[in-house]
Amino acid sequence: MLKQAVFQSKLLPYLLVLPQLAVVLVFFYWPAGQAVIQSFLMQDAFGLSTVFVWFDNYRELLADPDYFAAILRTFAFSFAIALSSLSLALLLAVMADRPLRGSTFYRTLLIWPYAVAPPVVGVLWIFMLNPSLGVIAHGLRALGIDWNPLLDGHQAALLIILAAAWKQISYNFLFFLAGLQAIPASVIEAAAIDGARPMRRFWTIIFPLLSPTIFFLIVVNVVYAFFETFGIIDTMTRGGPAKATETLVYKVYSDGLLGGNLGSSAAQSVILMGIVIALTAFQFRFVERKVNY
């Protein structure tokens, strides 16, 4: 149950939320509104000639098979990134939750990658996996694998998923660890006394009790995969080879900023916003019902 705060004056609560509202208005609603307006216009890069074209930008997008390919690709990426980083983080968190000597040290190490900016992550992985310079790439070649993400779209996609998932593991780990530590030890001990083995204890007790954390992280991870992977893609593959790593957010950037087609870019932003709002709403409506709080 939420606590009810009782205010003496009518005005005070509004005053208290005003700063937050102002921030949201200026940094979210205003630009989002601008994007909506822009998506109905056709402009040259300099904004010298503006034509109001109603839904032309949207129509062109929806008639473009490339755009649908980008949507599918983005979902595939999100799924792969969320699944791999969540499962690995959960495994690590369960391991780190034990009373180990030096556990603080391990935890700190595991959390570290979260502090690395996405473009830097991209550069780091490129150093390891660049076909001509990379340490790992040399190893792969020695094993007889033809490693060439510059030309092989599947390998490039794998590269992005690896780097993006690696960065997100830390964040997920933190939340899982906190979630695990919130589970009362007595419940687990009782199960242990009743003879439940560790695996069974995990699936019947720990996992269900972690479900709110898992649900929250799924939302966060999907949004992360949709937006935050931009820096990684830009430094690693720039959407190539042959669009194999062009996600929706990268397409918005390349059409708008590199191509100067602001109308189409804005229309894509609006659709992207719609997709994410729908996703989040869907998750909160349907997934949340299955969550035990």
Next chain:
Amino acid sequence: MAFRSFGPTAAAATAIAVTLAMAAPAQAVTEIQWWHAMTGGNNEVVVKLANDFNASQSDYKVVPAYKGSYPDTMNAGIAAFRAGNAPHIMQVFEVGTATMMSATGAVKPVYKLMQETGETFDPNAYLPAITGYYSTSKGEMLSFPFNSSSMVMWVNLDALKKAGITEIPKTWPQVFDDAKKLKAAGYATCGFSTAWVTWANLEQLSAWHNVPLASKANGLDGFDTKLEFNGPVQIKHLEKLIELQKDKTYDYSGRTNAGEGRFTSGECPLFLTSSGFFGNVKSQAKFNWTNAPMPYYPDVQGAPQNSIIGGASLWVMGGKTPEEYKGVAKFLAFLSDTDRQVAIHKASGYLPITKAAYEKAKADGFYNEQPYLETPIKELTNKPPTENSRGLRLGNMVQLRDLWAEEIEQALAGKKTAKEALDAAVTRGNTMLRQFEKTAVR
């Protein structure tokens, strides 16, 4: 939730920040803002030029500002223009030329600026191979060439010796043979390669063999240009690359210059990229090196023709006061000075833009010591430019290049034949050009 919009809001915000940052006290001198994308040693050249100009007179002050990469600088300039405070001078890379040109009113053509301000300006003093790229079909100079380069073949001489090759290859068939020998001599992962895959294998290849890349003189004569690079020369070349990619005699090095390190590390002994790569080769290569003109197919009539330039030029933005324009014109005249051009050329490795500066560098014996700095000029001035080799001017060129590269990548990965890939690149590219034509201001 993070939601990014790259609309005019972002532009306005940038512009406001820029204005705040530049709010300077009013002075008697007129300030000329110069936005550029030069880093490292070239940034020092820019700063020195501005300082020298400011010291040479007391009415005007040129203030250079580094704005990030080429695309970043261009976007910053466009955003500032939309917010109503563009810089006076903006450095734009060659592929942004069509976008700048189409913006009538946003830019002030250089020839007009010089006419109106009455500054000394002789269009014939400049090397036509360079200024042609930035001029109308009538020869009116639209932007001022600042740092120009061209594409050359960088050669690892030690590797050639190791493979028993006595002569630097001049033609493509020779390059293919030599690359096979080099591969056998231990360069197993890359006999030869190119940076800037489209610039090398479509744009320069077409000009160098006097075949069209696009109609209307490659777009110089109008925005209603159509792509035409799916001809026999380009298809034959791509077919060869596909065949050699299979055993790594040729190995793809990406769309930009990110693969250039493969030459300096000694991995790729023959490597086509910009002549502007000179500074890095000089400081990083631990072997004997030189460069040579791009290879050509001897069975193509008239080849080699002449190469086209890369690099960037200075655009003068519109909507400024006559007094400010006077300062900009004086600065451009200052840059054209022969001794200054020679100095820029020697310091940066970029090409001199006036005939007089080139002659002076020659007379000084500069090229006897460093012949590789003359290679791009020899390529550019190899023959008088034709319709196919004056330059190119295609809208949305940054994206066009990405789109062409996508198709070439598919061909090299064995998913398409050379013809299928180039046909698709032409068709998809034309759709994009029509889109640009619709939005371009005429």
